[in-house]
Structures are given as C-alpha cells and as structure tokens.
Amino acid sequence: MPDDRLAGPPADLELAELHTSLEDPALASMTFLNEVTGRYPKALSFAPGRPTEEGFDVEAVHRYLRRFCDHLATDRGQSPEQVRRTLCQYGRTSGIVHELIARQLEVDEGLRTDPESIVVTVGCQEAMYLVLRALRRDERDAVLAVSPTYVGLTGAARLVDMTVLPVASGSTGIDLRDLAAQVRGARERGLRPRACYLVPDFANPSGLSLDLGTRRELLALAEREDILLLEDNPYGMFHDGSGRLPTLKALDTRRRVIHFGSFAKTVLPGARVGYVVADQRVGHGQGRVQGFAEQLSKIKSMVTVNTSPISQAVVGGALLENDFSLERATARSRLVYRRNLAHVLRGLETRFGACGSVSWNTPSGGFFIVVDVPFTVDDELLERSGRSFGVLWTPVSHFYDGKGGRNQMRLSCSSLDSAQVEEGLNRLAKLFVDKGVLGVDTGTDSTPGCSSVSM
Numbered sequence: 001m002p003d004d005r006l007a008g009p010p011a012d013l014e015l016a017e018l019h020t021s022l023e024d025p026a027l028a029s030m031t032f033l034n035e036v037t038g039r040y041p042k043a044l045s046f047a048p049g050r051p052t053e054e055g056f057d058v059e060a061v062h063r064y065l066r067r068f069c070d071h072l073a074t075d076r077g078q079s080p081e082q083v084r085r086t087l088c089q090y091g092r093t094s095g096i097v098h099e100l101i102a103r104q105l106e107v108d109e110g111l112r113t114d115p116e117s118i119v120v121t122v123g124c125q126e127a128m129y130l131v132l133r134a135l136r137r138d139e140r141d142a143v144l145a146v147s148p149t150y151v152g153l154t155g156a157a158r159l160v161d162m163t164v165l166p167v168a169s170g171s172t173g174i175d176l177r178d179l180a181a182q183v184r185g186a187r188e189r190g191l192r193p194r195a196c197y198l199v200p201d202f203a204n205p206s207g208l209s210l211d212l213g214t215r216r217e218l219l220a221l222a223e224r225e226d227i228l229l230l231e232d233n234p235y236g237m238f239h240d241g242s243g244r245l246p247t248l249k250a251l252d253t254r255r256r257v258i259h260f261g262s263f264a265k266t267v268l269p270g271a272r273v274g275y276v277v278a279d280q281r282v283g284h285g286q287g288r289v290q291g292f293a294e295q296l297s298k299i300k301s302m303v304t305v306n307t308s309p310i311s312q313a314v315v316g317g318a319l320l321e322n323d324f325s326l327e328r329a330t331a332r333s334r335l336v337y338r339r340n341l342a343h344v345l346r347g348l349e350t351r352f353g354a355c356g357s358v359s360w361n362t363p364s365g366g367f368f369i370v371v372d373v374p375f376t377v378d379d380e381l382l383e384r385s386g387r388s389f390g391v392l393w394t395p396v397s398h399f400y401d402g403k404g405g406r407n408q409m410r411l412s413c414s415s416l417d418s419a420q421v422e423e424g425l426n427r428l429a430k431l432f433v434d435k436g437v438l439g440v441d442t443g444t445d446s447t448p449g450c451s452s453v454s455m
Contacts, residue, residue: 065313101118184225260275282295
C-alpha cells in the first residue's frame with residue numbers, strides 16, 4: 001500500500017534555482033544547431049564544422065588499436081597482462097599517449113615539449129574547461145576572446161562563472177590595439193584579465209588567420225601586459241598547400257601560451273581525444289614549484305577521472321602509423337577541404353558576384369566562409385531555410401556575446417561533396433530570391449545588379 005508519509009508534490013525543479021549558466025544562450029547554441037539538423041535530415045547542410053567522412057574506416061580503428069598494442073609490447077616492453085590492463089583498466093589521469101603527442105608536436109610543429117606538460121583530455125572542450133576552472137580564482141578574473149569566438153569557449157567560461165571580454169578581430173585576425181585597450185580597461189574596472197583565447201589558423205567562425213608578424217607582436221603584447229594566450233588549433237593542418245605558419249606555442253619562449261589540441265578533425269571525432277600543453281610553472285610557497293599540467297590533472301580527476309584508454313590507443317596507433325605526422329595523416333582530407341572551399345567560393349561568385357549587397361571572405365584554408373547579407377540572419381530564418389528550401393547554415397550571431405553577426409551566415413565546406421555543394425548553393429540562392437536579394441529568371445528583368453535564379 002502507498003506510504004502516506006511520501007505523499008506530496010513531485011520533486012520538480014525551477015530553472016531560476018539552478019546555475020545561472022543554464023539560462024545563457026551560449027549553452028543552448030550547440031544543442032539547437034544539432035537539433036535543427038536532426039529535424040531536417042533531407043536538407044543539405046553547410047552548418048556543421050565536422051570533418052569529412054570520406055576517410056572513415058572501421059577497420060582502420062581496429063588497425064590503430066593493434067598498432068598501439070604492438071607499441072606497448074615492443075617499444076615499452078609490456079607483458080600481455082600489462083597491455084590488457086593499460087587498455088581496459090582505469091588509466092593515468094593525464095593520459096597514456098602524452099609521449100606520442102609530444103613526438104607529433106616536434107615532427108609537425110618543431111615544438112619540443114616535456115611530455116609531462118601534456119594532459120590528454122576528453123576532446124578539446126574539456127581542456128578549455130580545465131584551464132578556465134584553474135585560472136578563475138574569484139569574481140574578478142576574466143578571459144578575453146577574439147570576437148566572434150567559438151561558442152564552446154564562451155560556454156565553458158559560463159560554467160565556471162568567468163567573465164568573457166570580447167576583442168575585435170580586425171583584418172589580421174586580432175586587433176592588437178583593442179586587445180591592449182581591453183586589458184587595461186578591465187584592470188581599471190577592478191578585473192583581472194588572465195588570458196586571451198584565439199584560433200590563429202582559419203578561425204571558427206571567421207576563417208581568419210594571423211600572419212607571422214601579428215603572431216610575434218601578439219606574443220610581445222602578452223609579455224608586456226602580463227597575460228596568457230590560449231591557443232586553439234583544430235584547423236591548422238588544412239592549409240592551401242603553401243605551407244603552415246608556426247603556432248604561437250612554437251614561437252613561445254616565455255611560457256606565455258597554453259596550447260589546446262584535438263584529434264577530432266585530424267584522426268577521428270568519435271574518439272573524443274584532445275589535449276592541452278601547459279608547461280607553465282606554479283609556485284606554492286617556500287620555493288616549491290609544480291607544473292600547471294599537474295594542477296589541471298587534479299581538476300580532471302574530479303571531472304572525468306581519466307580519458308578513455310581505448311580512445312587514446314586509437315589515436316596513438318594513428319600517430320604511430322603515420323610516423324607521428326598529422327600533416328601526413330591528413331593529406332587526403334586536406335585535398336577534399338581545399339577542393340570544397342574553392343568550389344563554394346566559385347559558386348558564391350557565380351550566383352552572387354554581381355549583387356553588391358552580398359559579400360563574403362576568402363579564407364586560404366580551413367572549413368569556414370562568412371557571408372554578409374542585407375537581411376536579418378537568425379534562428380527563425382534557419383528553421384525556414386531547412387523546412388522550405390532544404391539547406392542549412394549557421395547564424396554567426398551564435399558566436400557573438402551580444403548583438404553581433406545579425407547579418408552574417410557561416411558556411412562550412414567540410415562535410416559535403418562537390419555535387420552536394422552545387423545543389424546546396426542552388427537552394428541557398430532560392431532563399432536569397434525569397435528574401436528579395438536575387439531576381440527570378442522568368443524571362444523578365446531581374447533585380448538590378450544581381451544575378452537571377454531559375455525557380
């Protein structure tokens with residue numbers, strides 16, 4: 001029989017009584033964009049920044065796993081029991097492939113780093129959270145971020161109650177004068193600006209990259225203003241063939257840079273393996289010094305305990321198979337992205353080149369192109385675009401902590417083939433016709449100065 005002592009209303013919750021971050025739009029952005037894609041499965045999508053699936057191969061996953069097991073047995077001298085335990089048991093909090101990652105950074109980036117300064121994380125997202133959690137001592141601490149910025153950084157800052165201060169991107173990827181002004185202004189208001197987050201190569205969503213001179217000037221500014229730089233580099237391998245510039249971490253001689261890395265775009269997103277290079281020293285009285293990576297591992301032990309050893313083994317096997325070079329491992333996908341980027345840019349020129357009210361940038365690599373349009377780009381229009389025109393994209397407003405990007409859409413060229421790109425742009429053009437930007441090819445005059453589209 002029911003116990004009358006348990007009678008009463010259900011234990012429901014009020015949003016107003018939960019953490020304030022849950023009411024923040026930044027935390028809803030990723031979920032919303034994923035749900036839109038799921039609601040319109042037949043739509044062609046320029047929205048996701050996911051890697052191409054052309055190279056996905058389940059057998060390769062098994063091959064990488066076997067290669068890593070061979071490495072444990074042959075190179076590290078582990079017995080069969082030890083190999084089994086390394087893969088199947090709880091693992092070292094800071095990771096088991098840190099030495100292989102250090103080799104990859106040396107091979108591809110010319111960066112020599114102590115493997116003990118590397119913490120292997122559950123994707124790059126956890127790495128961001130760990131660093132911001134460690135840097136946020138109290139309500140005065142703030143992080144700067146080049147705007148528009150990756151929404152995952154904004155969301156992680158919200159979770160740790162850290163203020164995000166936007167920095168203008170300018171034409172070079174970061175406006176150094178604005179960065180200096182933001183740092184000094186924050187200090188005048190009693191805040192402690194701890195670090196500046198940016199993506200120096202083919203940034204998400206802007207597609208902008210920092211030239212070598214700007215990278216060096218940024219490091220010098222960070223030294224003068226006594227801030228750290230949080231460098232996120234998921235797209236650096238996907239250049240136009242002219243070669244890559246050195247990362248900020250490779251240029252760093254003063255331990256000013258905390259470097260985030262991920263294998264989601266270069267090896268396998270399903271593995272969910274990222275890492276952070278944190279070689280800063282942390283003093284804690286009486287001359288005692290520890291590594292910042294060690295502090296991050298303390299936090300990680302209370303968040304995810306450790307990163308899946310099996311996932312790490314898959315990534316480790318891929319590094320071993322490619323002689324520790326992601327440049328080599330991504331050669332095929334790099335050609336796909338280069339082809340797709342060129343195709344999208346040509347398609348935009350064909351359809352909108354004569355339309356003075358529509359413009360876009362021309363990145364030299366990466367996944368993303370930003371299109372400027374003379375109408376409001378919001379979630380409501382995205383829904384209608386998927387429902388009525390069968391094409392999806394991303395409103396750039398999701399990447400601003402405010403009202404920016406209201407007339408911009410981000411097109412990602414990474415996950416469509418050439419035929420899909422062509423058809424997707426045709427559908428996008430029909431949306432533009434509906435918005436009055438393009439004319440309709442009906443044998444009559446079209447919108448002045450713009451191309452026309454057959455309906």
